[in-house]
Amino acid sequence: MGKATGFMEYSRKNIKERNPLQRLNDWKEFSAPYNEHTVKQQGARCMDCGTPFCHIGMEIRGATSGCPIHNLIPEWNDLVYQGKWKEALERLLKTNNFPEFTGRVCPAPCEGSCTLAISDPAVTIKNIERTIIDKGFENGWIQPRIPTRQTGKKVAIIGSGPAGLASADQLNQAGHMVTVFERSDRPGGLLMYGIPNMKLEKQLVERRIKLLEAEGITFITNTEVGRDITVEELQESFDSIILCTGAQRQRDLVIHGREAKGIHFAMDYLTSTTKSLLNSDFQDELFVNTEGKDVIVIGGGDTGADCVATALRQNCRSVVQFSKHPQLPSSRGTDNMWPSAPNIFTLDYAHEEANAKFGSDPRQYLIQTKEIIADEDGFVKKLVTVGMKKCILDDGSYYFEELPGSEKVWPADYVFIAIGFVGTELTLLSQFGVEAVNNKINAQYGQYKTNIPGVFAAGDARRGQSLIVWAINEGREAAREVDRYLMGETVLS
Structure with a gap:
């Protein structure tokens, strides 16, 4: 992948950052994108390593190694090196619903397990990912994807953080009618209010929300389930519910x-x-x-x-x-x-x-x-x-x-x-009758079913405080299981 000898010819170049003292005068993003020449060279550093550990997505001694959403990293690195940007974007979007977020705020466990990192600085995977998605938006390649299939099934998602948004995106594309409930005044959850603007400018979050709305997803804000709308009303109105309420109880x-x-x-x-x-x-x-x-x-x-x-x-x-x-x-x-x-x-x-x-x-x-x-x-x-x-x-x-x-x-x-955080808020769970263990929703990883039929859980509410990429992973997988529950089989991977 990339250039066969690229890792020997080119050194790692991190994305440029604005002067530390100057950027303290505003709340804008502190980093700046690569130019095209630099990002191609960085993509060329990706080795033909045979077994790409960068996307193993597993935990070793409690820490994440590799990409939990199993991004096809060597493939889009090679395409970037060749200048095939649109094809690189297509590969990236196969596994990652929101590269504009992960390309900015993910701690990049993929780079820690990059084969090149055994002896040299890792490939700049995170920065290449960001450059691909930014170029996709700049060139107008990312347009609303209107689902061609309608199942008539209705799904409610409680919480609009990365897990909730990923579930909503997947289920909407599968043809279900998706409504996301958010108790705050803006959708986005952790992405909107938990991460400062200089790390993730909120116009990027708002741009993604508008895109999801254009694709057919409904967002209802300033609405707390269990107070502004009852659990019973929700269960009567929707065929399935996913709890993506996060780990909001601060230690x-x-x-x-x-x-x-x-x-x-x-x-x-x-x-x-x-x-x-x-x-x-x-x-x-x-x-x-x-x-x-x-x-x-x-x-x-x-x-x-x-x-x-x-x-x-x-x-x-x-x-x-x-x-x-x-x-x-x-x-x-x-x-x-x-x-x-x-x-x-x-x-x-x-x-x-x-x-x-x-x-x-x-x-x-x-x-x-x-x-x-x-x-x-x-x-x-x-x-x-x-x-x-x-x-x-x-x-x-x-x-x-x-x-x-x-x-x-x-x-x-x-x-x-x-x-840190001690777990998810328990009041809503008790209203649903959902079981919790150690302040986390009791739902098995890979299945995401709670003890209440039709009610699923994903993200930090289920696994505890974790990374955005794990939230996206769980949101995607929970959507797959909800699709299977509603239809008897699933079109989602």
Whole structure:
């Protein structure tokens, strides 16, 4: 695939990013697309490796390796190298409903399992994917696909995140009448409000929603199932229902002083910021504004990094991100060999921006918050932390020990909690009578059936907090099983 000797002739070139300090002045996308010459060279680096591990789509030691939606990566890399862009787009859309999203915000587990990555930098799969889909829209190749078949069956999908949208797209193309219910004011779920605009501009989400509407899908927003419309009404009106409600219950920080004002869940902070940006360009002031404030983000993951980037654009006085884990190594360890996902140190866009503005990486490692101290008006003013030591046992398990004498006090006007999610909201499940296990909907992977006939589940609500590509995978597969349930056989793969 690609050029036989391309991986020896061309080095990896990442997609260009705007200057970190300059991009802090706006909320636009921080990266820019490849030019055609560069992307062809990057496609040429794809090896004729025989067994392309890039699309294995499996979990190794709990981490995703390869592409969960099994993108035909070597095929479209080769087509890009040959300049056959329309054919590359067709291959990409065979497996991926929304490449404009994954090509921007997916962590690219495909690249970690790229065969070239055994000894050299991986093929720039994610950036090539983005370039293909962007070129498809730019050239008008992507037009509404009006289904030619109508089954008369009606399907309701609750939740319009990536799993819900993928299910809707597949079932609509199979000829069913699809209605998506979203309790927020805009469709898109995590894509709309959980990811900041500088990572995924909302006009891209809105463009896709409009395309799905043009193809026949109905979106009903500002409607919470179980409150604005009853479960019974839904079951009477639709032949099948898919629950794609996500893992929205955020994990809380249980420490002394948690009740202080100025402490927010990360998703609440990100959502209010994006909503205000879209509604009024921040003129409504209905968001948490960190301008001139000391900000602490608790949690070392991507959501925490998004909080850092958001606070920087609001011109915060300082920002620090706490992680309880140690800094990752610069290269793979012996317990993290290819094709497993590389667990190595990287500089996220937000950390690059903080470093440019304040002269240092905002991340603090092996640290745990012990207490929150408020002022006389009840607003957070300080955080007390302690250093930690990670102790690894022979079986690979680990625990943390506090380091005596490592206490430290940090100034804080705002604290954002970004330590993950505990699972899906259970109120709606109880109204349906759907069983849950460990705060996740009890539905077997590959079948997606709940204990209630005709009710299916997909995405984070079923599997727990995960990647967008897993949500698309489950949305597609759940649609296949719903089609089979409704018709006795399925036309979906």
